[in-house]
Amino acid sequence: MFSSRLSLLSLYSRRAAIHNSASCSYRPNESSAGSSNTSRPLFKSFAERLGSSSSSSGGRQAPLPSKFPSGATATPRSRPPMLSGKVLLQQKIQERIKERLDKVRKEESGGQERAARDEEIKSAIITLISEEGVVLGAHPLAKVLHEMDRAQNTLVLVDPQQDPPACRVFSRKLIYERERLARKQRKAAPKQPRPQTIVLSESIGVHDLQIKINRAQEMLAKGKRVTMVVESKGRQRSSEKRAEVGASIMKQLAQHASVCAPPVLEPNSWSVALQGKAVASPAQ
Structure with missing residues (x-):
């Protein structure tokens, strides 16, 4: 009975020793120099580390390093203003109106850029020329536009290469008459027909060749200019074959067109370029 109790006591003592050895503490080697017999925890808690850093800085937490230099202040980032749908629609309408005006002005000037x-006018200082053609010297553009009768006259850039650029005063009525006369002359001028091109292969069959020739005859009968092109496709290329097909085309179209160039x-x-002979329609 006594021996069983002694064995249980030894078992409990052995478990206690294992538990104490597994705790978060250690004992330094006494044989090492400067060692002490006092035990200290292996890991420090977050509160202990925070307290030690505060005590080293005089009880206050050390400030974090700033990304701005000394004396500089952080300014809030400015964002572009948000535009409403109505404002965006108005801007789009203004852009379309400007494009339309530029197109009309270009058409009025015969496809040329209007002065x-x-x-x-981009230059702030200009060389002013009066309506009579007298050079009045250099003047600020804003002052000239302010003092000029805008209802009757307009300032036109006549020589952008001059320094300062030369600008002349013109009567709005005179400019309107000139533009109206130019539009009338352009409308009265005969329109040049757009040249047509018919491309065929040198190995084309008789039936397909006749279809191409009939199409060319229809265009030439309307007085149009037609360019007949015979191309070589593939590895088999023969200049004699192309010339033979071309001669056949010219022979069949000789009555309907004249050769513009060799x-x-x-x-x-x-x-080869062919100019059609317009056929007059029979009288009703």
């Missing part, structure tokens, strides 16, 4: 006028023979093609 800058009034606020369209045929052009290139390494991979043969071409």
